[in-house]
Amino acid sequence: MKQKPLLICNAAQIVTNKGKKASCGKDMASLTIIEDGALIIEDGVITAVGPTDEVTGGLNTDNFDVIDATGKAVLPGFVDSHTHFPFGGYRPEEYSWRLTGVPYMQIMERGGGIINTMSATRKASKPELMALGRKRLDDMLAMGITTVEGKSGYGLDLETELKQLDVMAELNNEHSMDVVSTFLGAHAVPPEYKGRADDYIDYVADTVLPQVVESKLAQCCDVFCEKNVFSVAQSRRLLQKAKDMGLELKLHADEIVSLGGAQLAAELGALSADHLLQATDQGMDAMAESGVVATLLPGTAFSLKETYARGREMIKRGCAVALATDFNPGSCFTFSVPLILSLATLHVGLTPEEALTAMTLNGAAAVGRSETTGSLEVGKAGDAVILSYPSYLFLTYHIGINIVEKVIKNGKLVVDRS
């Protein structure tokens, strides 16, 4: 039976956001807000948005599924544009070592960190990874995330990288969440190639990447460009080849050491450069000029006790800033959207309005989906969240608390916590 269209009406406010591209610099603060608003979603797509009396005037509401949003704010669904969600195993002991002062990179150099998760992910069967991934997507959806990016990068060999990408493709098909897949074969140098990062980049570029492209399992390619991981030259070599083969690019850039990753992302026309705790003014200008989304992950700085990215300065320099969780078993074991939004406003210098843009429209741009999601406009996907409070301001103010009451994905009510 054909699904009835969905009408959300009487909302205290609908924050629509606007545009099919990332919002840059000072534009990030200008939200479009409709008071006493209504929204219609038909066949998964938004067909009307406006004041309730205008949208519902002359409408026979019997033909609709109706959600009365009196006293509640309606926002675009959140887009988490940077996670590493398909992984096996956990690393709680590393977290406790870090609390005693052992640095993240030192744990990695000793063979822990990403390599630890690599071993567990290689051992995990596909059904095991599917079950773990399914549960994580359920929990993310309940946070109001309606589109999530996920990375491979815990296989570091052909078979396991494809296994992770395959799991994401299947979850994308079976789950309400939209999953955007990123190939992160160059996440660390695996033990088989210890001390031979160049040879490993050759292997990834010549053996793994072509099969990833052939399988059509990834939309983007990413590299962990960092001191003692992959250099700018190695990152460029792999990313250029991925671009030539038709993938979009992303980059873990200038996280612990300022290597010029932001400039590299700009040079290659990447969708985004991510982390950026140590990005220089030149790096920020390069991203602003080339339209690379600066994706900030304040949960990671918080968890690693690092200095936060200079988000205020990036916005001042005209960058489009996105916010994402970086959910992974090591540096940031959380996908708490409320935590990320509060950290962004308390420590990264974003206003609540900018933080909202960063988690919706700019997140969508960071995964190449801003034409279809990230704002509540006619023609875009019906991806929305309804808060249990009347204003978007409660998102950052109610620190660490999930105030998302309902989640609508492609016009279907998929979460109801009321």
Ligand code: NIG
């Ligand atoms: O984005 N920095 C590199 N990659 C991940 C962490 C991965 C891990 O520790 O397992 C990040 O923080």
Ligand code: FE
């Ligand atoms: Fe990451």
